[in-house]
Amino acid sequence: MNDTLAGWLQILALVAALALCHRPLGDYVAHCLTTTRHLRAERLVYRTGGVDGDAEQTWPAYMRSLLAFSAVSVLFLYAFLRLQNHLLLSLGMKPVAPDLAFNTATSFVTNTNWQAYSGESAMGHLVQMAGLAVQNFVSAAVGIAVVAALIRGFTRKRTHHIGNFWVDLTRIVLRVLLPVAFVFALVLVAAGVIQNFHGAQALTTVAGDHQSITGGPVASQEAIKELGTNGGGFYSANSAHPFENPTGFTDLVEIFLLLVIPFALPRTFGTMVRDRRQGYAVVAVMALIWAASVTVVTINELHSVSSPAGHAAGGMMEGKEQRFGIWSSALFAVSTTLTSCGAVNAAHDSFTPGGGGLLIFNMMLGEIAPGGTGSGLYGILVVAVIAVFVAGLMVGRTPEYLGKKLGSREIKFASLYILSTPAIVLVGAGIAMSLPGEQKAMTNSGPHGFSEVLYAFTSAANNNGSAFAGLQANTVWYNTALGLAMVFGRFLPMVFVLALSGALARQRPVPVTAGTLPTHRPQFVGLLAGVILIVVGLTYFPALALGPLAEGLH
């Protein structure tokens, strides 16, 4: 089987699997978010936490719960990392330095999983399992909780209540993430991913070198790493490491896992707003951008070859795993940068300027095609609010989306959302580039060096977590700056989404008439995709011009 056929088969299998799961998974999540019945395990959780599972929260209360939970999570994880040498299964690892511990704690709590450390040489098993992996579950659940609250803003009428954060969080973890991750951990184990508690094993390679390889509970972490669009690898090499991702099959499973929830949530949305067509329109926009990006990056990596060695390899093989090849590396890279996952099976730094530039652009889109678990859907819905506002004016009515009017309150919060992430990215990268001392962290010069810094802040603020490699980011300044970028990039938008939800829930819905802008037709799909590309393109064009464009255009 040649590479092209294998590549196509992989894409087809992936799309088929995602399409198959779209309806049942989407409807199941909708059921979990709307049912009034609690499981026994959930009641136990509520009782332990002193939460009334039947109480509803206003948006400020929902926000306070969410922020408090996340703050405690950061503190807990920080302590964990600082004290790991006193704990079981530490494998003799030293305490993590304060700045790196802050960076890592915020990174995992914000669902970013930016890693300024090497897992195998810095983290013991207990930290990996009880610290990092727990956040992999709950940070993903927090994202879905926020989108649940936003959808309720659309579906509810004349109320101040948008759900209960604790209930949403508990249900998503217990009913959705845990069972699915458990099943796929077994699948991964069966396919060759390791799962043990071994420490470092010394061995001699064929060439006669000595190597020390750490074992660990990898498969269990690998499943939720992808499923929760977290992306923090057990090993530094992430999904390029043979213990995390040994074969083409596991590679496909991992790509599937990181896409499956984000692509199913629009169905949840359609089901909850009782108009499935609305969900299809949203998923169509996501799929359109994803497919276009896969196409462009794959073509770029296959054909932008300058060296004879490249021709022999059939494309840009630098930085890509031989067992995955161009097709699968491009597919993985696009999927991980469009989902806020950030797991990698190749070095993004080594992609062609065009391909690598598009990976940055993918993240700049705001992680909405399909985006992170929950965050992708709320991100695209906020852009939809802006698109509907402008388009709605053009049909001669006060714009309304799903029966809710988009007045100054709604537009204020949506605008703040759209504003916040680019501001963090550009201001962060701007400060980094004006500090001569911090420029030492760049291992490359010229536009490529700048691309690395831009990539780092784009990745952090958009909660992606993948890196362009070249940047030596484990410095006090970068750990702190990127940590702050992750915190603000995660929670500022969330606050605005919850505020938007509150503003929407207060309204009485407007009936749909022939004069209402239809938001389920191909027309709207095209409009929304256009607004996303133009708004993002205009915001980042100057910065991209000095990075990937300057590098790529000769």
Next chain:
Amino acid sequence: MADSLPRHQPHRVSGGLLDPRQLLASFPDAVRKLDPRLMVRNPVMFVVEVGALLTTLSALKDPGVFPWVIAAWLWLTTVFANLSEAVAEGRGKAQAETLRRARTHTTARRLTDWRPGAEAPPEEEVAAAELQLGDHVVVEAGQIIPGDGDVVEGVASVDESAITGESAPVIRESGGDRSAVTGGTKVLSDRIVVKITSKPGETFIDRMIALVEGAARQKTPNEIALNILLASLTIVFMIAVITLQPFAIYAKAEQSIVILVALVVALIPTTIGALLSAIGIAGMDRLVQRNVLAMSGRAVEAAGDVNTLLLDKTGTITLGNRQAAEFLPVQGVEADELADAAQLSSLADETPEGRSVVVLAKWRHALRARGEGELEGAEFVPFTAQTRMSGVDVDGRSIRKGAAGAVTGWVTDRGGRPGDEVHDITERISQSGGTPLVVAVDDADGARVLGVIHLKDVVKEGIRERFDELRRMGIKTVMITGDNPLTAKAIAEEAGVDDFLAEATPEDKMALIKREQAGGKLVAMTGDGTNDAPALAQADVGVAMNTGTSAAKEAGNMVDLDSNPTKLIEIVEIGKQLLITRGALTTFSIANDVAKYFAIIPAMFAVAHPGLDRLNIMKLHSPTSAISSAIIFNALIIVALIPLALRGVRYRPSSAAALLSRNIWLYGLGGLVLPFVGIKLIDLAVQFVPGLH
């Protein structure tokens, strides 16, 4: 007869034309508005003004052709934005001047002790400005009415041209729905006593002046929302440009303050930012041009959102009177014979119904209407309330026409037998909502019924198409009528309204409005009577007729000076047009940015990264000419779009999806392509300016 009328023509909401002289005349106002305290209310243009100041300072410090060109055009951009607002306001000011002239300082003849029916009560002379609520004044022919009020005694013809522009006098009388008079209008004949209903300084004319001048103008909810979005975009672009400098320094391509300011101004949505307030003022102005006064911009916007229109049947949907539609002869009688008899019997009937019978006979049966004098010895029998029929006796024939019961009784009295058929026909007509008039004759063959004239409400021409359009726009129409449900249903079907409210009382109307609103719908209605006032106040858009009572005018949020209820449809269209204009220009403004990037980015960085010159797809002459061209285009497009902002974009009633497609193609794609052409053309010219090469 809708089927015989000329086909309905697509119409267009249009505003007044823009006179180029208005631009010049408004120029001083535009410069005055450069005051930063005024500019700060418009965040987008305030940024441009600050940018103009920065570039000017930079040009003073570091003189050169390029910085001065940029500084000059940035100031012009700001002035052009103010110009659009000044022109829009200027039109209102002219109108206000006319109104002020009407508000002469009259003296009032106040009646100190007026009671209904009082003969010659004592009166005193006071200044009109001293009149208080509830005062009674007397006004006689040739005098100006000193304040707004209701006529409580007498009837007079009044010249209201000062307000409506209509020179034909109108009748105002006490009681009923034509009692309201407006201060500043002139009594032409007779004498009336008016009860003052407005406080001094708050009269209708005072409010009109404030409205058309824009003094009372407040930003509408939708305008505020759009402003927030524009401000956010401005902030995003400012951040993008400010943070660009450290990146540029790293790339060894540090940029001057002039270029950075130029980039910011090119990117922020100046086109819509400049025209936004003019669009709002012009929307109100378009209503004023149609003689409709909106009490707030909010009401105009609400008009665009209306889901349900309540329309009075008479005057809006049907012509005022019933008309003969058909002659239905009984068996054995020729239609021509019936038509002839019907026409003869109606020759002396001067009611609209009677004349319509003559016209129908002439038109359908080619029977020329004979003059009364042409018929030798004809004796006309006029209609009386007792006989309930009219007719003519001529050439030994007696013809009678009238209500079914009366005419069949007349036939029976004369020995004829009307037969069941007549009953069947009249019953059928009644059920279809019409009114039957039976025609009978008594001649040598004896007394007998010839047939029945079908009188019906005539639906206005083109109204059905109008309602079809409204339906496509997603607006439901409800006909309000005092008729019985049967008649109402028939007319509703013929006119094509979606729903009707028969035997409507003011309470029914109110209940209907509340029901619609409970479902989240916005309701618009017209009204004139005092008993309409609560419903007018409850409706989201309440258009009071100027002929109506002051209570109605007070309750509504718009007043139609022409008192034409059909105008409600136009008002809705103007409301929609206002929003569409805003959306279209916003789209246009943002789409413009793409071309500006392709002009400015290569100009900034092609020296440091020669590869970026490939982005210079317009092949602009030089970096300075490219940046200057983008800024000049940015300024000129504002002036070019002022007429569009004032007139509003073309609006044809159609579905939301069709409207959106059209506007995206026109303003989205147009906005993408046009600046490429425009900037290239300007570049071809400015490259010859010494210092820009």
